[in-house]
Amino acid sequence: MKSVLYVLGLSLLPFPAAASFPKWCAEAYKAGDIATAERMAKSLIGQTRGYNREDAVAGIECLTRFTGEAYTYHPQSRRFLSPSDREEQAEKDLIEAEERKAALEAEAEQNRLLDDLRDKAEAAQAGRREAVASRLQEACTNLYARQPDETITNKVCLDVFWEIGLPD
Numbered sequence: 001m002k003s004v005l006y007v008l009g010l011s012l013l014p015f016p017a018a019a020s021f022p023k024w025c026a027e028a029y030k031a032g033d034i035a036t037a038e039r040m041a042k043s044l045i046g047q048t049r050g051y052n053r054e055d056a057v058a059g060i061e062c063l064t065r066f067t068g069e070a071y072t073y074h075p076q077s078r079r080f081l082s083p084s085d086r087e088e089q090a091e092k093d094l095i096e097a098e099e100r101k102a103a104l105e106a107e108a109e110q111n112r113l114l115d116d117l118r119d120k121a122e123a124a125q126a127g128r129r130e131a132v133a134s135r136l137q138e139a140c141t142n143l144y145a146r147q148p149d150e151t152i153t154n155k156v157c158l159d160v161f162w163e164i165g166l167p168d
Contacts, residue, residue, distance in 0.1 A: 022051060022059030029065050041066035048078045056080075136160055141167045 028037035041062050056073035059080050063071040069082050140157035144167050151157050
């Protein structure tokens with residue numbers, strides 16, 4: 001009696017709740033309501049919804065019974081896949097993986113180029129600092145040779161002499 005009421009309930013509800021839809025389809029097959037189960041199976045094909053494991057297993061069971069093909073559920077695409085769909089999805093997944101790999105490689109190359117550019121800029125800046133420091137040391141040394149008292153009280157030259165010592 002309970003299964004008769006269940007089957008009757010399935011027949012009266014043309015659009016059951018999406019989360020239980022695959023279970024209802026599998027249950028309709030088990031209860032012998034082939035017309036309802038087939039109607040539900042047809043609507044599952046091509047649907048893109050996320051299902052938990054239990055609903056996905058029920059959907060696979062329903063579609064496999066309806067089509068006679070071994071269906072699977074692909075969580076990434078949120079679709080039930082027939083064997084031919086699986087091949088197509090595998091190709092799409094492969095292409096996407098290759099695109100992700102190429103993007104990661106391009107990003108790594110870009111980062112390497114940026115690191116090289118940064119290293120060159122730092123080396124150039126260090127070279128400029130060294131040239132300025134060398135020229136400043138030379139200027140302070142020359143000035144010290146001519147005017148030692150004024151040079152030693154010059155803030156810039158004093159800092160130079162703290163680093164290198166007096167030129168005497």
